[in-house]
Amino acid sequence: MGIRKIRLPYRDSCCTKMLRIRHSVALLGCILAITPAFSQSPCDGLGALKLPSTSITASQSVPATAELPASCRVSAILRPSADSEIKMEVWLPSADRWNGNFLANGNGGWTGLINPTALSTGLQRGYATVMCDLGHQGGSASFALGHPEKLIDFGYRASHEMTVAGKAIATSYYGRAPKLAYWTGCSAGGRQAMMEAQRYSQDFDGIVAGAPGLDWTGRALLAVWIAQAMHKDEAGYIPPPKYALIHSAVLQACDVLDGVKDAVLESPAQCKFDPQVLVCRGADGPDCLTDAQVKTARTIYAGPVNPRTNQAIAPGLECGSELGWATMGGPQPLSLGTELFKYVIFQNPDWDYRSFDFDKDVAQTLMAEAGILNARNPDLSAFFKHGGKLIQYHGWSDPQIPPRSSVIYYQSVLDSMGDRAKVQNSYRLFMVPGMAHCQGGDGTSTFDMLSALEQWVTSGKAPEMIRASRRSGDVIDRTRPLCPYPQVARYKGAGDINDAANFVCGAELRASK
Numbered sequence: 001m002g003i004r005k006i007r008l009p010y011r012d013s014c015c016t017k018m019l020r021i022r023h024s025v026a027l028l029g030c031i032l033a034i035t036p037a038f039s040q041s042p043c044d045g046l047g048a049l050k051l052p053s054t055s056i057t058a059s060q061s062v063p064a065t066a067e068l069p070a071s072c073r074v075s076a077i078l079r080p081s082a083d084s085e086i087k088m089e090v091w092l093p094s095a096d097r098w099n100g101n102f103l104a105n106g107n108g109g110w111t112g113l114i115n116p117t118a119l120s121t122g123l124q125r126g127y128a129t130v131m132c133d134l135g136h137q138g139g140s141a142s143f144a145l146g147h148p149e150k151l152i153d154f155g156y157r158a159s160h161e162m163t164v165a166g167k168a169i170a171t172s173y174y175g176r177a178p179k180l181a182y183w184t185g186c187s188a189g190g191r192q193a194m195m196e197a198q199r200y201s202q203d204f205d206g207i208v209a210g211a212p213g214l215d216w217t218g219r220a221l222l223a224v225w226i227a228q229a230m231h232k233d234e235a236g237y238i239p240p241p242k243y244a245l246i247h248s249a250v251l252q253a254c255d256v257l258d259g260v261k262d263a264v265l266e267s268p269a270q271c272k273f274d275p276q277v278l279v280c281r282g283a284d285g286p287d288c289l290t291d292a293q294v295k296t297a298r299t300i301y302a303g304p305v306n307p308r309t310n311q312a313i314a315p316g317l318e319c320g321s322e323l324g325w326a327t328m329g330g331p332q333p334l335s336l337g338t339e340l341f342k343y344v345i346f347q348n349p350d351w352d353y354r355s356f357d358f359d360k361d362v363a364q365t366l367m368a369e370a371g372i373l374n375a376r377n378p379d380l381s382a383f384f385k386h387g388g389k390l391i392q393y394h395g396w397s398d399p400q401i402p403p404r405s406s407v408i409y410y411q412s413v414l415d416s417m418g419d420r421a422k423v424q425n426s427y428r429l430f431m432v433p434g435m436a437h438c439q440g441g442d443g444t445s446t447f448d449m450l451s452a453l454e455q456w457v458t459s460g461k462a463p464e465m466i467r468a469s470r471r472s473g474d475v476i477d478r479t480r481p482l483c484p485y486p487q488v489a490r491y492k493g494a495g496d497i498n499d500a501a502n503f504v505c506g507a508e509l510r511a512s513k
Contacts, residue, residue, distance in 0.1 A: 042173055043072035043092075049172050053079050054165050068123055069097045074169050078132070078161045083149040086158045088132035090169045091119045099126030102170055102178035104163055104204070106189015109336050110154075112136040112143070125450075128178060130166035134158045141339035145347060155372035156195040163196075163203045180457060184450055186210030186438040187401065190392070194375035194409075197390055201382035206457040208449045209392045211438050215405045216340070216373040217365055218314030222402060223337025224353045225304035225316075226328040229296045231354075236296040240326055241286060246297060247322035249278055254319060259509050260491040262478075262498075264320070264434035264443050267488050267508045268396050268403075271319040274298075300325065303402065308359045315404035324399030324436050334400070344368060376409060378416035384426040389456045391428055391449050391463070393482070395435025397442070403431065410485060429485040430466060444468035444480040465505050481505055 046059040057075045064070040071091050078086040092098070103125070105118040112133040122129025135153030136143035144151040153161075163181070171177045181204045183193050190212030196203050213219055230237050238246075251263055253273045258266035265271055275297035280288035289297065303316030317325070328334045333353050342351045345361075345368045383390070394406040410429045417423050434443020447468040456462055465481040478498040481489050483505035490509065495502035 043074075046072070046074050046169060046173060049169065051076075051165055051168050053084075053161070055079075056169075068120055070094050071123055072173060074173075076165060076169070078158070078165060080153070080157055080161050081149040083147055084135055084153050084157075086132050086135040086153055086161060087114065088130060088162045088165065089114050089119065090128065090130045090166050091123045092128050092170060092173050093123055093126055095174060097126055098128060098174060100179045101127055102167055102181040103127035103129040104159070104166065104181070104183045105129065105131040106159075106183065106185020106187075106192045107131075107134055108186070108188050109139060110141045110143075110339060111139040111188070113139075127182075128166070128170040128174075130162055132158055132162040140335075141343040142349070143343075145343045145349070151344065151372055156192075156199055156375075159192045159196055160200045160203060163200070180205045182206045182208070182450065182453065182457075184208040184210075186212075188213055190214070191216060191373075191375050193390075194392075197380055197383045197388065198375055198377040201380075201386050201388065204388060205386075206389045206453040207391070208453055209390065210449070211394045211398055211401050211403075212375065212392065212406065213401050214375040214409055215314060215402075216375075217369050218374075218405060219401050220337035220340040221304045221314050221358075221362065221365065222316065223328050223334040224341070224356050225314075225358070226300055227333030227338075227353050228356070229299040230329050233292075235290065235292040238289070238293050238296055238325070238329060240330075242289065242293070243322045243325050245278065245287060246275060246289070247320070249273070249275070250319045250322060253277075257509065258488065258490075259493075260497050265318075265396065266433045268318040268320050270508065273301075273319050300329065304358055306359055306362070313358065313362055315402040315408065317399060318396055318403055320434065321397045321399045321436075324397065324441075327399040327437075336400075340373075341365070344373075376412070378409070378412040380413055380423075380427060381417065384417075384422070389426055389453060389462075391430065391453050391456075393430040393432055393447075393449060395432045395437065395441060395443065395445065397434050398437045400437040407431070407485065424484070425462065428463060430482045431485050432468065432482055433480075433489075442470075444470045444478055444482070446471060447482060467500055 041061060043059050043061045047056050049056055055077045057077055059074045062071050062073050071093050074090045076088050103122040114131050114133050119129050119131055135150050135158045167178060183196055183204045185193050190209040191214050193207045193209035194212050194214045197207055250273050254265055254271035255261050257270050275289060275294045278289045279294050280290055284290050301316050304313040305311060306313060338353050342349050345365050392406060394403045396403050406429060414420055414423055432443055435441045435445040439445050447466055452463040452466050465483055468480055468482045469476045470478040479500035481500050481503050483489055487505045488508040489503040490506045492502050
């Protein structure tokens with residue numbers, strides 16, 4: 001409807017001015033009422049986006065800071081089942097800062113948490129980046145008690161649903177779909193990564209899986225195994241001051257097997273260390289192990305076995321991991337492991353780890369898990385056919401998730417696929433000497449797997465080595481190449497042993513008999 005012209009009888013009178021003011025205010029109000037429909041920003045408009053089983057709870061524009069570019073941040077809740085409540089966030093850089101791609105981030109432990117640091121890192125790199133809380137809040141597995149659908153969300157569904165919704169939100173915001181999709185995560189985030197590759201082969205073009213808890217039950221069984229050995233009668237308990245004693249003896253026995261003495265084991269599998277060399281010749285003391293402590297150390301290295309059949313159940317910790325034994329060998333068992341039994345397997349919050357029977361209870365453990373948490377399916381053919389690239393890495397000195405679980409899985413994929421060249425064209429494993437859980441330790445634990453993955457996906461060039469460094473305070477005091485398994489970094493025989501230029505990737509040196 002048009003605006004009718006008003007004729008005023010008295011020019012410039014007080015009444016005339018009042019009428020003009022009232023007319024202007026009315027017109028301005030009309031304009032303001034209409035304007036939001038035309039000036040609404042793309043970010044604001046995402047609040048009205050309709051997606052299956054998804055509620056957008058917030059969308060806001062965030063101005064640039066000294067650390068981060070301007071972005072649109074979207075919060076949503078996903079409900080793929082009647083008992084699901086998966087909270088997620090998508091951080092979207094402005095169109096001129098977007099690299100055109102999508103990055104999903106993994107979680108840690110049992111934790112239901114959206115980590116702003118992870119999202120910030122993706123945003124800084126130009127990604128539309130996403131993370132969720134896996135369907136619960138807090139760091140305990142208690143959410144699973146009586147809630148099987150929430151356990152499925154944690155196990156694999158939340159990661160997939162988050163990915164589908166995140167891509168849809170990015171597509172709506174930018175007016176086009178992301179060109180490539182990547183995943184990065186370590187520990188539980190690595191387990192999520194492996195689940196994505198195994199269950200949802202179309203979700204990602206490239207995946208980084210660090211220290212993946214792909215044998216979730218195996219880690220829990222090892223935690224109980226070590227706790228029982230340490231506290232069965234307390235005679236076998238190894239006090240923390242003796243960790244350094246054992247570690248020093250390991251280095252003395254095996255450090256030079258890789259051709260260079262650097263306080264790091266390049267290939268711990270070569271080390272045949274027996275803690276018996278430290279047994280006390282008399283009374284217990286700080287510089288020796290009692291017979292019971294020697295037995296406990298052997299138990300930690302061996303991993304859980306069936307006491308009746310002597311069949312291996314899961315791998316143990318490696319030589320070189322001793323400085324981190326408090327993770328599983330402390331006064332209390334690792335809660336990340338015991339909570340699996342309390343809230344998932346036996347569904348009894350008062351369950352006592354001392355009651356676990358490694359002859360009778362392992363089968364019940366695997367039956368209750370039923371493929372929800374373990375990501376051990378070796379068939380990656382659909383992911384490979386999709387063109388997906390997978391980089392897996394694991395620290396050899398990891399005291400929480402047994403490093404050999406990664407080696408065992410990699411070998412299972414080789415056995416399943418039957419074509420080593422085909423596997424290596426899509427999947428590479430990098431074992432990191434001396435690195436603890438996801439980071440830290442005496443090895444070179446600083447590296448950029450995502451950039452190596454990006455290059456592999458976009459150029460087809462598989463990483464033949466990845467440069468890594470070690471920091472001492474603010475100083476980089478060592479660099480080394482990380483090599484695709486089963487290759488190791490071999491010293492050329494001359495030059496600074498702390499300089500990666502003096503190493504090449506090749507077959508491991510065999511220990512002389």
